[in-house]
Every structure is written in C-alpha cells, then in structure tokens.
Amino acid sequence: MKYISTRGHVAPQGFIDTVLMGLADDGGLMIPEKIPHVSAATLKEWSTLSYKELFLQVFSLYTNEEIPKEDLKEMVDKSYASFRSPEVTPVKQLNDSLYILELFHGPTFAFKDVALQFMGEFYSYVSKKQNKIIHILGATSGDTGAAAIQGVRGKEGIKICILHPHEKVSKVQELQMTTVDDKNVLNLSVKGNFDDCQKLIKEQFADLDFKSKHNLRAINSINFVRILAQSVYYFYAYFQIEQGDQPKKVNVSVPSGNFGNIFSGFLAKMMGLPIHKLIIATNENNILERFVKSGEYKPGEFRSTHSPSMDIQVASNFERYLYYFLGQDAEKVSAYMNSLQNDGEIVISAEDLVRVQNDFEAHGASNEQGLQLISTYKAEYDYLLDPHTACGVAAYEECNGEDEICISFATAHPAKFNEAIEQCDIEQKFPAEIEQLFAKLQHQLVIDHNKEEIVKELVAFYEQ
Ligand SMILES: Cc1ncc(COP(=O)(O)O)c(C=O)c1O
Numbered sequence: 001m002k003y004i005s006t007r008g009h010v011a012p013q014g015f016i017d018t019v020l021m022g023l024a025d026d027g028g029l030m031i032p033e034k035i036p037h038v039s040a041a042t043l044k045e046w047s048t049l050s051y052k053e054l055f056l057q058v059f060s061l062y063t064n065e066e067i068p069k070e071d072l073k074e075m076v077d078k079s080y081a082s083f084r085s086p087e088v089t090p091v092k093q094l095n096d097s098l099y100i101l102e103l104f105h106g107p108t109f110a111f112k113d114v115a116l117q118f119m120g121e122f123y124s125y126v127s128k129k130q131n132k133i134i135h136i137l138g139a140t141s142g143d144t145g146a147a148a149i150q151g152v153r154g155k156e157g158i159k160i161c162i163l164h165p166h167e168k169v170s171k172v173q174e175l176q177m178t179t180v181d182d183k184n185v186l187n188l189s190v191k192g193n194f195d196d197c198q199k200l201i202k203e204q205f206a207d208l209d210f211k212s213k214h215n216l217r218a219i220n221s222i223n224f225v226r227i228l229a230q231s232v233y234y235f236y237a238y239f240q241i242e243q244g245d246q247p248k249k250v251n252v253s254v255p256s257g258n259f260g261n262i263f264s265g266f267l268a269k270m271m272g273l274p275i276h277k278l279i280i281a282t283n284e285n286n287i288l289e290r291f292v293k294s295g296e297y298k299p300g301e302f303r304s305t306h307s308p309s310m311d312i313q314v315a316s317n318f319e320r321y322l323y324y325f326l327g328q329d330a331e332k333v334s335a336y337m338n339s340l341q342n343d344g345e346i347v348i349s350a351e352d353l354v355r356v357q358n359d360f361e362a363h364g365a366s367n368e369q370g371l372q373l374i375s376t377y378k379a380e381y382d383y384l385l386d387p388h389t390a391c392g393v394a395a396y397e398e399c400n401g402e403d404e405i406c407i408s409f410a411t412a413h414p415a416k417f418n419e420a421i422e423q424c425d426i427e428q429k430f431p432a433e434i435e436q437l438f439a440k441l442q443h444q445l446v447i448d449h450n451k452e453e454i455v456k457e458l459v460a461f462y463e464q
C-alpha cells in the first residue's frame, strides 16, 4: 500500500513515512493510493472480534507490515489499557431505532482518545526505533489537544506544542490541557478562534524548511493515521447491533467539525462496511450542512456555541472527500482548493449535488435545540447527552428514516461541557479524574494571534 497526496505532487510513500509527513508536502492531504476492499465473508469473520483484534485487522490492510505484528499488538494493548470500558467504545441502545456509540471512555473523556492514545504510542515507537526527535505541533478546539497531550506527556524524544483558542474552550478542556506539568508540553492560548490556530499550524507544516529543521509532526486529523484509527469503531459499532431475521438499514449520525470523524466513516463505507446513510451533524457553524443542502462550501461567520469543539468553519478533511468526489483527480482538487483560497468558496453543479446527497445527509442543530434535547433525553431515557452528542441526536431525529436504525455518536462525556448542562438545570457529578483537575496549577502562555510571536515561542520550546 502506498500513500499519495490529494494534490498529486508527492512521490508515493510508505505507511510510516506518511504518518511522519502529516500534512502532504505539496499542501494537500495524504490518502491511500487504493482503498482496500473487505469482502462480506471477511466482515462476518470480523464481526465477533474484540475492539483490539479488529484494530489489528483493519491496520494490517494499511501498514505494509512496516511494523512487525507483535510490535503493533503491543502498541494497541498499551493504547487501550487506559480506557475505562473493556469494550473501548461500547454501544448503548436507547430505543428501537437509536443506538449511542460511546466514544468517551478514554483518559480525556472524548472520542479523540481513541486515535490519539495510539498515536502517542506510535510516535514513541518510531522515535525510539529510528532515533528520531518528534516535535508535535497541533491546533485544537479543546479535545484533540487534551487527548494528544495525554498521549505523549512525559514521553522521551517527544515534545508537544498545542495552540487552543483563548477562552473559547470549556473550563474542563482548558484544565485538562494546562494542568499537565511535564516539561515536554507547551500550551499556547491564542487570542483568536480555532480556524486561526489551524491555519497557522498548517502554514508552518507547509514551510518545508521549517518543518524539516524542527522535526515537526502532526497529530490533527490532517494526519491519515487519525482517520484510519477512527474508522475501526465504525466497524465495531456496526457489529454490535443485534439484528433479527429482517435486518434494517443502519445509519450513523456523527457530530462534525473538522470532518475527520465522518470521513473515517466514509472510508469504512468505501472499504465495504454496509452503512446506509452517513449523517453529518453540525451546530450553528454549519458550513458542512449548507454544502450538503445547497452545494456551496463557503466558510461563514464564526459562532461560539454550546458545543465549542465543533466551532469550526474550515473543515480540513473536506479536501479528502473532494478527492474521491472528483474521481481521484488531483488536478481538479487543486483547482477547487485554489478557488476556496482565492474566491472564498467552492460551488458545485446541481448534478454534482445529487452525488453529494447520495453520500451524505446533514442537519445543523441550533444552540436552543441542543439544550432542549439534553433535557428531553435526560427525562425520557435518563441518559445525559453532552452538547456535541446532542447535535448528533438532533440529526438522527431529522434524518433517520422509518425502519432504519441509527448509531448516533457520543463524542464527549457531558462532564467536559458542564457550562451547557447547567443551562438545562441538570446537576451532574463529575468523574474523579475531572474533579481533581480544579485543584491543580495551570501552565499556559496567553498570546496574541500574531504569527511571528507564536513561531518565536515554538522555536524556543523545541530548541530548549
Ligand atoms: C466532542 C467533539 N465532537 C465532535 C467533534 C467534531 O469532529 P471532527 O472534527 O472529526 O468532525 C469534535 C472535534 O473535532 C469534538 O471534540
């Protein structure tokens, strides 16, 4: 298996080099040259595997045996040892048509742990094997940063710098990132929004001299390994649904922002997992919903919502979808991305929109609808949704058809977003791991959204 760029100007790479490259060197995103197909017979065999066994099966289709099997198994065992559920991502049934895939049983209580615990182990492995320094640079709207820091804190040969938008993450997210006192962690709290942070780090990755001089590595979903690791739970969740003699169609509803999670579902579907509808759930930052409904992809005005991790206007992984949508034509992808950069939008024809609508459905929940659903589901099912998960459930309610089953993704634990839960007049008890954060000292540098100053801090940290 070789990996190529969506923009077509990177020589085919192996698996490890693809992960180390992160953002493609031509500014695109890395993708597999060919998507492996999983037959119905193999899916049947996989259906009884444990989460970790399934992970190894999926990865074996992509890693070219560049990592010996026993090493990969050891990394996977270590990655999921810290999860509070033996199933890693358990599925709970709420009613005849709704199942919740709980993705928040990792150390930082959000779905990002599922891939980032593995990435931490992976970078540590590569750093030791190749005697390479790993300098991680990442941007976060709250969850990726916390999970990535947790995955590499204190690890030898690795330093991590995370940019988060100042005062635009929840209190618990901020504490999870900034109460870590390991010397290999730097938190920059940038006076801007997530899109500003993401743009800035992408510019640093695109500066190939800077990237190589400072051994920059990516942990965001621009890195293909994030997408691959996230695809495992689509298979796992699908297999957990007990179907009788008359199986129903299975949809997934995925709270979306940077389009990484749902793109992992698109990948799983392309591999042969018979998901019926991929439902994109957004909040009021609904660029993806607007695209699916109108064919216009145009970043709008940034809004701070009750689901801050999804407060994103420019969805990184949209480019990966474009690649497949445009018939794997890298020239066309480059032209579309240029149009986004120069004209501020991508507009597709009515004919093409039909194809998008065959791939996805979408619904954007208002702040008010999110809060309302949190209250309703607590009252009706005694189940507490976090505000991101509530967007997923809103999209399930809107898009799931009769006689269809929907697996709605719970992407975070409600304790991370108590600001919203309190507005529903619901009192929740924090898990001990979160409660203890409030007594700890914070370490972060609040900094203006000024590229020069940020880069100066980065370089000083990496070189010290
Ligand atoms: C809790 C939560 N839900 C949903 C999302 C959106 O996921 P994605 O960016 O992969 O679309 C994020 C952040 O990305 C998140 O932290």
Ligand SMILES: N[C@@H](CCOP(=O)(O)O)C(=O)O
Pocket (backbone or CB within 6 Å): 112, 139, 140, 141, 142, 143, 144, 145, 219, 220, 221, 222, 257, 258, 260, 261, 309, 310, 316
């Ligand atoms: N919501 C994310 C934003 C970054 O997404 P990623 O999947 O590209 O890492 C966050 O929590 O930081």
